[in-house]
Amino acid sequence: MFNQLQPVPTDPILGLMTEYKADNNPKKVDLSVGVYKNEQGDTPVLAAVKKAEEYRLNNEQSKAYLGMAGDVRFNEAMTNLLFGEHDVVKSGRVKTAQTPGGTGSLRVAAEFIARCNPTAKVWVTNPTWANHISIFNAAGLQVEEFPYFDFDTMGLKFDQTVETLSKVPAGDIVLLHACCHNPSGMDLNLEQWQTVADIAKQQGFTILIDSAYQGFGEGLNEDAAGLRLLASQVEEMIVCSSCSKNFGLYRDRIGAISIIGTDPAKAEIAFSVALGVIRAIYSMPPAHGADIVATILSSQELTSLWHQELDEMRTRINGLRSFVVDKFKEKGVPGNFDFIAKQNGMFSFLGIDKESIATLKKDYSIYIVGSSRVNVAGVNDSNADYLADALAKVLNK
Numbered sequence: 001m002f003n004q005l006q007p008v009p010t011d012p013i014l015g016l017m018t019e020y021k022a023d024n025n026p027k028k029v030d031l032s033v034g035v036y037k038n039e040q041g042d043t044p045v046l047a048a049v050k051k052a053e054e055y056r057l058n059n060e061q062s063k064a065y066l067g068m069a070g071d072v073r074f075n076e077a078m079t080n081l082l083f084g085e086h087d088v089v090k091s092g093r094v095k096t097a098q099t100p101g102g103t104g105s106l107r108v109a110a111e112f113i114a115r116c117n118p119t120a121k122v123w124v125t126n127p128t129w130a131n132h133i134s135i136f137n138a139a140g141l142q143v144e145e146f147p148y149f150d151f152d153t154m155g156l157k158f159d160q161t162v163e164t165l166s167k168v169p170a171g172d173i174v175l176l177h178a179c180c181h182n183p184s185g186m187d188l189n190l191e192q193w194q195t196v197a198d199i200a201k202q203q204g205f206t207i208l209i210d211s212a213y214q215g216f217g218e219g220l221n222e223d224a225a226g227l228r229l230l231a232s233q234v235e236e237m238i239v240c241s242s243c244s245k246n247f248g249l250y251r252d253r254i255g256a257i258s259i260i261g262t263d264p265a266k267a268e269i270a271f272s273v274a275l276g277v278i279r280a281i282y283s284m285p286p287a288h289g290a291d292i293v294a295t296i297l298s299s300q301e302l303t304s305l306w307h308q309e310l311d312e313m314r315t316r317i318n319g320l321r322s323f324v325v326d327k328f329k330e331k332g333v334p335g336n337f338d339f340i341a342k343q344n345g346m347f348s349f350l351g352i353d354k355e356s357i358a359t360l361k362k363d364y365s366i367y368i369v370g371s372s373r374v375n376v377a378g379v380n381d382s383n384a385d386y387l388a389d390a391l392a393k394v395l396n397k
Protein backbone atom coordinates (compact mmCIF):
# COMPACT_ATOMS: atom_id res chain seq x y z
CA MET A 1 0.00 0.00 0.00
CA PHE A 2 2.80 2.43 0.73
CA ASN A 3 4.91 1.40 -2.25
CA GLN A 4 3.47 3.85 -4.73
CA LEU A 5 4.03 6.89 -2.46
CA GLN A 6 6.33 9.69 -3.60
CA PRO A 7 8.29 11.65 -0.96
CA VAL A 8 6.90 15.07 -0.03
CA PRO A 9 9.61 17.73 -0.43
CA THR A 10 10.87 19.20 2.85
CA ASP A 11 9.30 22.53 3.76
CA PRO A 12 11.88 25.02 2.41
CA ILE A 13 12.06 27.04 5.64
CA LEU A 14 12.25 24.03 7.96
CA GLY A 15 14.83 22.50 5.57
CA LEU A 16 17.01 25.61 5.95
CA MET A 17 16.70 25.29 9.73
CA THR A 18 18.17 21.75 9.53
CA GLU A 19 21.01 22.93 7.28
CA TYR A 20 21.74 25.81 9.64
CA LYS A 21 21.96 23.48 12.65
CA ALA A 22 24.42 21.24 10.81
CA ASP A 23 26.62 24.18 9.68
CA ASN A 24 29.91 24.36 11.65
CA ASN A 25 30.84 27.92 10.65
CA PRO A 26 31.02 29.87 13.96
CA LYS A 27 29.94 33.02 12.09
CA LYS A 28 26.72 31.47 10.73
CA VAL A 29 23.64 33.72 10.73
CA ASP A 30 20.05 32.45 10.67
CA LEU A 31 17.55 34.92 9.23
CA SER A 32 15.16 32.21 8.05
CA VAL A 33 12.89 30.70 10.68
CA GLY A 34 10.12 32.87 12.14
CA VAL A 35 10.96 32.80 15.80
CA TYR A 36 11.89 35.80 17.92
CA LYS A 37 15.54 35.92 18.96
CA ASN A 38 17.13 38.11 21.61
CA GLU A 39 20.49 39.90 21.36
CA GLN A 40 22.26 36.61 22.19
CA GLY A 41 20.43 34.85 19.35
CA ASP A 42 18.34 32.78 21.78
CA THR A 43 14.58 32.24 22.05
CA PRO A 44 14.22 31.93 25.83
CA VAL A 45 11.09 31.03 27.79
CA LEU A 46 9.46 34.26 29.01
CA ALA A 47 9.73 34.91 32.77
CA ALA A 48 5.94 35.33 32.99
CA VAL A 49 5.55 31.88 31.40
CA LYS A 50 8.05 30.32 33.84
CA LYS A 51 6.13 31.77 36.78
CA ALA A 52 2.80 30.54 35.43
CA GLU A 53 4.32 27.10 34.88
CA GLU A 54 5.57 26.98 38.43
CA TYR A 55 2.08 27.85 39.62
CA ARG A 56 0.60 25.16 37.39
CA LEU A 57 3.02 22.52 38.68
CA ASN A 58 1.95 23.23 42.25
CA ASN A 59 -1.75 23.76 41.70
CA GLU A 60 -2.94 21.54 38.86
CA GLN A 61 -5.81 19.46 40.22
CA SER A 62 -6.70 17.08 37.44
CA LYS A 63 -5.82 15.90 33.98
CA ALA A 64 -9.36 14.83 33.14
CA TYR A 65 -10.65 15.84 29.68
CA LEU A 66 -11.41 19.52 29.13
CA GLY A 67 -13.86 19.29 26.22
CA MET A 68 -13.69 20.31 22.57
CA ALA A 69 -13.51 24.06 23.21
CA GLY A 70 -10.60 23.63 25.61
CA ASP A 71 -9.96 25.87 28.60
CA VAL A 72 -12.86 28.26 29.26
CA ARG A 73 -10.65 30.76 31.16
CA PHE A 74 -8.26 30.87 28.22
CA ASN A 75 -11.08 31.34 25.72
CA GLU A 76 -12.44 34.29 27.66
CA ALA A 77 -9.00 35.84 28.10
CA MET A 78 -8.20 35.46 24.38
CA THR A 79 -11.53 36.99 23.39
CA ASN A 80 -10.67 40.01 25.51
CA LEU A 81 -7.13 40.23 24.20
CA LEU A 82 -8.34 40.18 20.60
CA PHE A 83 -11.46 42.32 20.83
CA GLY A 84 -11.03 44.37 24.03
CA GLU A 85 -14.23 46.06 25.21
CA HIS A 86 -15.91 45.45 21.90
CA ASP A 87 -19.64 45.34 21.22
CA VAL A 88 -19.33 41.87 19.69
CA VAL A 89 -18.10 40.64 23.07
CA LYS A 90 -20.71 42.52 25.13
CA SER A 91 -23.54 41.38 22.87
CA GLY A 92 -22.46 37.71 22.94
CA ARG A 93 -21.85 37.56 19.18
CA VAL A 94 -18.35 36.09 19.47
CA LYS A 95 -17.51 32.55 20.55
CA THR A 96 -13.93 31.36 21.01
CA ALA A 97 -12.41 27.88 21.18
CA GLN A 98 -8.84 26.98 22.12
CA THR A 99 -6.86 25.27 19.34
CA PRO A 100 -3.43 23.65 18.91
CA GLY A 101 -1.55 26.77 17.73
CA GLY A 102 -2.50 29.22 15.02
CA THR A 103 -2.08 26.44 12.47
CA GLY A 104 -4.63 24.28 14.29
CA SER A 105 -6.97 27.24 14.37
CA LEU A 106 -6.64 27.84 10.64
CA ARG A 107 -7.20 24.14 9.93
CA VAL A 108 -10.39 24.14 12.02
CA ALA A 109 -11.46 27.33 10.21
CA ALA A 110 -10.80 25.66 6.85
CA GLU A 111 -12.99 22.64 7.70
CA PHE A 112 -15.63 24.95 9.16
CA ILE A 113 -15.69 27.01 5.95
CA ALA A 114 -15.94 23.82 3.89
CA ARG A 115 -19.04 22.88 5.90
CA CYS A 116 -20.55 26.35 5.37
CA ASN A 117 -19.81 26.36 1.65
CA PRO A 118 -17.78 23.54 0.07
CA THR A 119 -17.25 25.61 -3.09
CA ALA A 120 -15.96 28.69 -1.25
CA LYS A 121 -12.73 30.11 -2.63
CA VAL A 122 -10.27 31.42 -0.08
CA TRP A 123 -8.57 34.64 -1.25
CA VAL A 124 -5.11 35.21 0.20
CA THR A 125 -2.62 38.05 -0.15
CA ASN A 126 0.06 37.65 -2.80
CA PRO A 127 2.39 36.69 -1.22
CA THR A 128 1.22 35.06 2.00
CA TRP A 129 2.51 32.61 4.59
CA ALA A 130 3.01 29.50 2.41
CA ASN A 131 1.20 27.20 4.83
CA HIS A 132 -2.06 29.14 4.34
CA ILE A 133 -2.35 27.62 0.89
CA SER A 134 -1.64 24.05 2.11
CA ILE A 135 -4.08 24.37 5.02
CA PHE A 136 -7.06 25.48 2.89
CA ASN A 137 -6.24 23.05 0.10
CA ALA A 138 -6.14 20.25 2.69
CA ALA A 139 -9.79 20.99 3.48
CA GLY A 140 -10.61 20.73 -0.22
CA LEU A 141 -10.95 24.49 -0.69
CA GLN A 142 -9.62 26.36 -3.68
CA VAL A 143 -7.17 29.16 -2.88
CA GLU A 144 -6.93 32.33 -5.00
CA GLU A 145 -4.50 35.21 -4.58
CA PHE A 146 -5.23 38.93 -4.60
CA PRO A 147 -2.51 41.54 -5.28
CA TYR A 148 -1.02 42.89 -2.06
CA PHE A 149 2.75 43.46 -1.93
CA ASP A 150 4.59 45.39 -4.62
CA PHE A 151 8.19 44.22 -5.08
CA ASP A 152 8.94 47.30 -7.22
CA THR A 153 8.15 49.80 -4.47
CA MET A 154 8.50 47.41 -1.50
CA GLY A 155 5.11 48.73 -0.36
CA LEU A 156 1.47 47.84 -0.94
CA LYS A 157 -0.39 47.64 -4.25
CA PHE A 158 -3.54 48.77 -2.54
CA ASP A 159 -5.29 50.01 -5.70
CA GLN A 160 -4.98 46.53 -7.16
CA THR A 161 -6.04 44.97 -3.86
CA VAL A 162 -9.24 47.01 -4.02
CA GLU A 163 -9.80 46.20 -7.67
CA THR A 164 -9.60 42.43 -7.09
CA LEU A 165 -11.52 42.34 -3.81
CA SER A 166 -14.32 44.35 -5.43
CA LYS A 167 -14.99 41.32 -7.62
CA VAL A 168 -14.93 38.65 -4.88
CA PRO A 169 -18.48 37.26 -4.52
CA ALA A 170 -20.55 36.45 -1.43
CA GLY A 171 -19.79 32.93 -0.25
CA ASP A 172 -16.03 33.35 -0.67
CA ILE A 173 -13.52 34.07 2.09
CA VAL A 174 -10.92 36.86 2.18
CA LEU A 175 -7.99 36.14 4.49
CA LEU A 176 -6.17 39.16 5.95
CA HIS A 177 -3.24 39.27 8.36
CA ALA A 178 -4.18 41.28 11.48
CA CYS A 179 -0.69 42.82 11.70
CA CYS A 180 2.98 42.11 10.94
CA HIS A 181 2.17 40.60 7.55
CA ASN A 182 4.14 37.43 6.94
CA PRO A 183 6.23 37.49 4.74
CA SER A 184 6.28 41.19 3.72
CA GLY A 185 5.99 43.21 6.96
CA MET A 186 3.54 45.55 5.15
CA ASP A 187 0.28 46.16 7.00
CA LEU A 188 -2.91 48.00 6.08
CA ASN A 189 -3.48 51.37 7.74
CA LEU A 190 -6.86 52.12 9.34
CA GLU A 191 -8.15 53.91 6.27
CA GLN A 192 -7.32 50.83 4.19
CA TRP A 193 -9.00 48.52 6.72
CA GLN A 194 -12.09 50.71 6.37
CA THR A 195 -11.95 50.39 2.58
CA VAL A 196 -11.78 46.59 2.93
CA ALA A 197 -14.74 46.70 5.36
CA ASP A 198 -16.74 48.73 2.82
CA ILE A 199 -15.97 46.25 0.04
CA ALA A 200 -16.83 43.28 2.30
CA LYS A 201 -20.22 44.86 3.10
CA GLN A 202 -20.88 45.67 -0.53
CA GLN A 203 -19.84 42.24 -1.85
CA GLY A 204 -20.98 40.07 1.06
CA PHE A 205 -17.86 37.90 1.25
CA THR A 206 -16.65 36.72 4.67
CA ILE A 207 -13.45 37.94 6.29
CA LEU A 208 -11.03 35.61 8.03
CA ILE A 209 -8.32 37.31 10.07
CA ASP A 210 -5.08 35.56 10.92
CA SER A 211 -3.67 37.20 14.06
CA ALA A 212 -0.32 35.51 14.71
CA TYR A 213 1.71 38.51 15.92
CA GLN A 214 -0.48 40.65 18.18
CA GLY A 215 1.86 42.91 20.17
CA PHE A 216 4.82 42.54 17.80
CA GLY A 217 3.89 45.48 15.56
CA GLU A 218 2.84 48.64 17.38
CA GLY A 219 1.20 47.32 20.55
CA LEU A 220 -1.50 44.90 21.72
CA ASN A 221 -4.44 47.22 21.02
CA GLU A 222 -2.93 48.94 17.99
CA ASP A 223 -2.26 45.56 16.32
CA ALA A 224 -5.90 44.54 16.80
CA ALA A 225 -7.34 47.85 15.56
CA GLY A 226 -7.99 46.57 12.03
CA LEU A 227 -9.79 43.43 13.12
CA ARG A 228 -11.81 45.38 15.70
CA LEU A 229 -12.85 47.88 13.04
CA LEU A 230 -14.03 45.07 10.80
CA ALA A 231 -15.82 43.32 13.66
CA SER A 232 -17.87 46.49 14.23
CA GLN A 233 -19.05 46.60 10.67
CA VAL A 234 -19.56 43.10 9.30
CA GLU A 235 -22.13 40.55 10.39
CA GLU A 236 -19.97 37.46 10.34
CA MET A 237 -16.23 36.98 10.71
CA ILE A 238 -13.63 34.40 11.74
CA VAL A 239 -10.47 35.23 13.68
CA CYS A 240 -7.64 32.70 13.99
CA SER A 241 -5.07 33.62 16.61
CA SER A 242 -1.79 32.24 17.89
CA CYS A 243 0.09 32.60 21.19
CA SER A 244 3.27 31.18 19.65
CA LYS A 245 5.03 34.51 19.16
CA ASN A 246 3.61 36.94 21.71
CA PHE A 247 3.83 34.44 24.59
CA GLY A 248 6.85 32.62 23.11
CA LEU A 249 4.90 29.35 23.43
CA TYR A 250 5.82 28.07 19.97
CA ARG A 251 6.19 24.37 20.76
CA ASP A 252 3.36 24.26 23.29
CA ARG A 253 0.92 24.73 20.40
CA ILE A 254 -1.60 27.23 21.65
CA GLY A 255 -4.00 29.38 19.67
CA ALA A 256 -7.71 30.05 19.27
CA ILE A 257 -10.53 30.31 16.77
CA SER A 258 -13.15 33.03 17.31
CA ILE A 259 -16.37 33.04 15.33
CA ILE A 260 -18.57 36.11 15.13
CA GLY A 261 -22.21 35.51 14.18
CA THR A 262 -25.01 37.85 13.18
CA ASP A 263 -26.59 37.37 16.62
CA PRO A 264 -25.77 35.28 19.71
CA ALA A 265 -28.01 32.38 18.63
CA LYS A 266 -26.42 32.16 15.16
CA ALA A 267 -22.94 32.46 16.72
CA GLU A 268 -23.83 29.53 19.00
CA ILE A 269 -24.92 27.38 16.05
CA ALA A 270 -21.78 28.21 14.06
CA PHE A 271 -19.69 27.46 17.13
CA SER A 272 -21.33 24.05 17.55
CA VAL A 273 -20.31 23.25 13.97
CA ALA A 274 -16.71 24.29 14.72
CA LEU A 275 -16.74 22.07 17.82
CA GLY A 276 -17.95 19.18 15.65
CA VAL A 277 -14.98 19.81 13.33
CA ILE A 278 -12.61 19.79 16.32
CA ARG A 279 -14.12 16.56 17.64
CA ALA A 280 -13.41 14.81 14.34
CA ILE A 281 -9.79 16.04 14.05
CA TYR A 282 -8.18 15.99 17.50
CA SER A 283 -11.18 15.81 19.87
CA MET A 284 -9.80 18.47 22.20
CA PRO A 285 -6.73 20.64 22.53
CA PRO A 286 -3.80 20.07 24.93
CA ALA A 287 -4.13 21.87 28.27
CA HIS A 288 -0.68 23.19 29.09
CA GLY A 289 -0.29 26.33 26.93
CA ALA A 290 -3.86 27.46 27.53
CA ASP A 291 -3.44 27.18 31.27
CA ILE A 292 -0.22 29.22 31.12
CA VAL A 293 -1.83 32.00 29.06
CA ALA A 294 -4.98 32.01 31.23
CA THR A 295 -2.88 32.16 34.41
CA ILE A 296 -0.84 35.08 33.07
CA LEU A 297 -3.87 37.01 31.86
CA SER A 298 -5.84 36.48 35.07
CA SER A 299 -3.05 37.79 37.30
CA GLN A 300 -2.28 41.51 37.36
CA GLU A 301 1.31 40.83 38.37
CA LEU A 302 1.95 38.28 35.61
CA THR A 303 0.11 40.37 33.02
CA SER A 304 2.30 43.37 33.72
CA LEU A 305 5.43 41.19 33.59
CA TRP A 306 4.25 39.77 30.25
CA HIS A 307 3.52 43.29 28.92
CA GLN A 308 7.05 44.28 29.90
CA GLU A 309 8.56 41.28 28.11
CA LEU A 310 6.38 41.77 25.04
CA ASP A 311 7.32 45.47 24.91
CA GLU A 312 10.96 44.46 25.09
CA MET A 313 10.59 42.08 22.14
CA ARG A 314 8.70 44.66 20.07
CA THR A 315 11.11 47.48 20.91
CA ARG A 316 14.07 45.30 19.98
CA ILE A 317 12.53 44.35 16.62
CA ASN A 318 11.61 47.93 15.77
CA GLY A 319 15.04 49.18 16.85
CA LEU A 320 16.70 46.51 14.71
CA ARG A 321 14.76 47.64 11.68
CA SER A 322 16.38 51.10 11.76
CA PHE A 323 19.71 49.63 12.85
CA VAL A 324 19.79 47.32 9.82
CA VAL A 325 18.98 50.16 7.42
CA ASP A 326 21.79 52.30 8.88
CA LYS A 327 24.23 49.39 8.90
CA PHE A 328 23.54 48.57 5.24
CA LYS A 329 24.17 52.23 4.33
CA GLU A 330 27.38 52.37 6.39
CA LYS A 331 28.74 49.23 4.74
CA GLY A 332 27.79 50.27 1.22
CA VAL A 333 25.19 47.58 0.52
CA PRO A 334 23.86 48.67 -2.89
CA GLY A 335 20.17 49.64 -3.06
CA ASN A 336 17.72 51.52 -0.89
CA PHE A 337 16.56 49.53 2.14
CA ASP A 338 14.70 52.35 3.92
CA PHE A 339 11.46 50.39 3.56
CA ILE A 340 12.67 47.93 6.21
CA ALA A 341 12.35 50.61 8.91
CA LYS A 342 8.74 51.33 7.87
CA GLN A 343 7.47 47.75 8.04
CA ASN A 344 6.10 45.78 11.00
CA GLY A 345 6.90 42.58 12.82
CA MET A 346 9.78 40.22 12.26
CA PHE A 347 9.73 39.90 8.48
CA SER A 348 10.76 41.90 5.44
CA PHE A 349 11.82 40.99 1.94
CA LEU A 350 15.33 42.14 1.02
CA GLY A 351 14.33 41.96 -2.65
CA ILE A 352 17.64 40.31 -3.64
CA ASP A 353 18.04 37.61 -6.31
CA LYS A 354 18.13 33.85 -5.73
CA GLU A 355 21.76 33.56 -6.86
CA SER A 356 22.90 36.05 -4.20
CA ILE A 357 20.83 34.22 -1.57
CA ALA A 358 22.56 30.95 -2.54
CA THR A 359 26.02 32.62 -2.42
CA LEU A 360 25.28 34.10 1.00
CA LYS A 361 24.55 30.59 2.27
CA LYS A 362 27.41 28.82 0.50
CA ASP A 363 30.20 31.35 1.11
CA TYR A 364 29.09 33.09 4.31
CA SER A 365 26.73 30.66 6.10
CA ILE A 366 24.02 33.34 6.03
CA TYR A 367 20.63 31.63 5.81
CA ILE A 368 17.82 33.52 4.05
CA VAL A 369 14.62 32.02 2.61
CA GLY A 370 14.61 31.77 -1.23
CA SER A 371 11.98 34.52 -1.53
CA SER A 372 14.52 36.89 0.18
CA ARG A 373 12.34 37.08 3.31
CA VAL A 374 14.46 37.81 6.37
CA ASN A 375 13.65 37.53 10.06
CA VAL A 376 14.96 40.85 11.33
CA ALA A 377 15.13 39.44 14.88
CA GLY A 378 18.00 37.20 13.73
CA VAL A 379 20.27 40.28 13.53
CA ASN A 380 22.27 41.37 16.58
CA ASP A 381 25.30 43.49 17.49
CA SER A 382 27.69 40.60 16.96
CA ASN A 383 26.54 39.57 13.49
CA ALA A 384 25.37 42.87 11.93
CA ASP A 385 28.78 43.90 10.53
CA TYR A 386 29.43 40.41 9.16
CA LEU A 387 25.98 40.34 7.53
CA ALA A 388 26.23 43.82 5.99
CA ASP A 389 29.80 43.21 4.75
CA ALA A 390 28.74 39.93 3.15
CA LEU A 391 25.71 41.54 1.50
CA ALA A 392 27.84 44.41 0.19
CA LYS A 393 30.36 41.96 -1.31
CA VAL A 394 27.76 39.65 -2.82
CA LEU A 395 25.51 42.39 -4.21
CA ASN A 396 28.35 44.59 -5.51
CA LYS A 397 29.73 41.75 -7.65
Ligand code: PMP
Pocket residue numbers: 034100101102103104129177182210212242243244250254255
Ligand atom coordinates in the same frame (compact mmCIF):
# COMPACT_ATOMS: atom_id res chain seq x y z
N1 PMP B 1 -0.14 32.55 10.66
C1 PMP B 1 0.98 33.17 10.31
C2 PMP B 1 0.90 34.36 9.40
C3 PMP B 1 2.22 32.73 10.78
O1 PMP B 1 3.32 33.37 10.41
C4 PMP B 1 2.25 31.61 11.63
C5 PMP B 1 3.55 31.07 12.18
N2 PMP B 1 4.63 31.14 11.37
C6 PMP B 1 1.05 31.00 11.97
C7 PMP B 1 -0.13 31.49 11.48
C8 PMP B 1 0.97 29.75 12.83
O2 PMP B 1 1.52 29.81 14.05
P1 PMP B 1 1.53 28.58 15.03
O3 PMP B 1 2.97 28.27 15.27
O4 PMP B 1 0.84 29.09 16.25
O5 PMP B 1 0.80 27.44 14.42
